[in-house]
Amino acid sequence: xxxxxxxxxxxxxxxxxxxxxxxxxxxxxxxxxxxxxxxxxxxxxxxxxxxxxxxxxxxxxxxxxxxxxxxxxxxxxxxxxxxxxxxxxx
Amino acid sequence: xxxxxxxxxxxxxxxxxxxxxxxxxxxxxxxxxxxxxxxxxxxxxxxxxxxxxxxxxxxxxxxxxxxxxxxxxxxxxxxxxxxxxxxxxx
Numbered sequence: 793x794x795x796x797x798x799x800x801x802x803x804x805x806x807x808x809x810x811x812x813x814x815x816x817x818x819x820x821x822x823x824x825x826x827x828x829x830x831x832x833x834x835x836x837x838x839x840x841x842x843x844x845x846x847x848x849x850x851x852x853x854x855x856x857x858x859x860x861x862x863x864x865x866x867x868x869x870x871x872x873x874x875x876x877x878x879x880x881x882x
Numbered sequence: 883x884x885x886x887x888x889x890x891x892x893x894x895x896x897x898x899x900x901x902x903x904x905x906x907x908x909x910x911x912x913x914x915x916x917x918x919x920x921x922x923x924x925x926x927x928x929x930x931x932x933x934x935x936x937x938x939x940x941x942x943x944x945x946x947x948x949x950x951x952x953x954x955x956x957x958x959x960x961x962x963x964x965x966x967x968x969x970x971x972x
Contacts, residue, residue: 833924837964841950856946858968859929874927878948 797821799837801828809839813836813880816823817822823881829861833876840878891926897937899929903970913944913971919951923966930968934945944971946963 799812813824828836844851857877865871887900902912907920918926934941947967 827894829926831921832944833922833927834964837923837948837966839947841964845950853948856948858931858946861933872931874924874931876927879917 797823798825798827799839801826801832801839803832806838806842808837809835810842810847810849813839813843817848817851823879826878826880827875830847830873836876836878842878843880848880848882850881851882854879857878884918887913888915888917889929891916891929892923893922896897896925896928896932899925900932900937903929903933907938907939907972909911913969916968916970920963920967923964926968931934933970938972941970941972944969 797816799809799816801809809826810830816824825831826839842855844853855877859877860872861873861875862870862872869881887906889899889906891899899916903916906914916929918925930943934943945967946959946969947969949965951965952960952962
């Protein structure tokens with residue numbers, strides 16, 4: 793999957809990411825992967841649901857996978873964070 | 883799927899739900915479904931990851947699905963909330 797088809801969910805409002813997905817698809821992307829970590833996981837699901845139910849009703853969820861990533865905390869120790877990847881396909 | 887094999891993620895700490903899943907499996911359940919709505923979705927993924935990586939390493943994710951549920955808000959109008967279901971299987 794080309795990295796340019798990936799939307800990373802951060803701290804912006806949900807609709808900013810919905811718009812990003814819709815823009816990529818309108819620019820010709822056949823699939824888009826939505827990635828998020830930690831508390832942003834809920835927002836990733838919201839983005840996927842809003843895109844499919846409101847804006848791009850012909851897109852389907854092709855795959856959802858979860859994993860655990862190890863990051864380094866500000867104190868230097870490792871912290872484990874859950875992550876999700878949702879791939880939408882036409 | 884029997885309803886008793888379902889864990890609903892609410893406002894308790896993550897480990898309370900991890901323990902609930904492990905208890906069900908130790909009591910003989912072959913699969914357990916973890917359900918959550920809204921902001922609890924992130925915690926559902928945490929529970930699934932911790933169960934698989936730390937406690938029950940022989941369990942796999944059998945299915946992850948998302949949907950949109952319509953609830954009534956306290957003001958009476960409908961509100962839409964994303965939900966997730968993660969099914970772990972031995």
